[in-house]
Amino acid sequence: MFVPQAFISMYLPAVYAGLIVGFIGTMAIAINRRELHILILTDIVGLAMIFVVSAVGTDLAEALILPGLVVELAETLAISEILITREMRKIEQDPRANLTKSSSIFPQAFSLDMEIMTTAPNFIALVLIGYGIFLTGFTGGAVAGGGIVLYALSKKARGLPVLMLDGIAGVSGISWCLWIIGFLLFFVTPQYWLLSLFLAACGLLLKVASKVGLIGLLMREDIDNE
């Protein structure tokens, strides 16, 4: 069978739990009036989605959960940006308003003069990126992206200039091309399946790792405002 015997009794409770959690989340969204709270509660509905999808079982569940999570992440990012922009416009139109300078997620520069603060993040980021490239595919992209985020955040926390991530958007386009060529080769010439598999895997690696560019852009915006 596709599913081990020990897991058979575990799928129905997860479906019911997902339905209960989704019901709680949507009821709370219906009751609330403030947009930011609704955005936070959308996270709960996303968790209910993960419950139901994970109860599909087998490898199909894992294949479905990954895009769901990434789409949820992009959605949260876009809606939070829209909320901030709308509030800014509202304040600019108000003549009595005093628009203070905005701060970042790290309010103060963290200046601690220890050797390990400068060397350890670089080394850990290097190991994470190397391991991510070795893994390839979605997981590798996530691990390598985590390495890049760790490097950028550790520099930002110490008040140093963050690395520029300007050309990242171009890398994303190249990775789509690799993925599409791999997909096409898979159908046109099935005997080269290993080549097309690696094309798709490397494309996904670049794609997922370059999603970090979004976070890098946000941090650059924060620095310019200071």
Next chain:
Amino acid sequence: MISVSLFFYFGIFLAIVGSIATAWGPGVSDPVVRTFNTEIAAIGVCLVLLCYNHVLALLTLLATTVIITLILFRAIIRLEEMGADV
């Protein structure tokens, strides 16, 4: 021998309790408290994925939970500084 179904049902319990705490728990008029309460439900989902052996899904869930928390905190801090009604 620890039974797997213990972790499974504890994960479901944590997810439901965490979502109730996020929706109607104490002090949720503060968006920071509400964001922290979502973490409880996220830990419950992590336990369920662990019981199903979905390693890739578990790792991605951990990574996206951290990034979503950062994004939400950034939005909360920005909106509170601008004096918006949060």
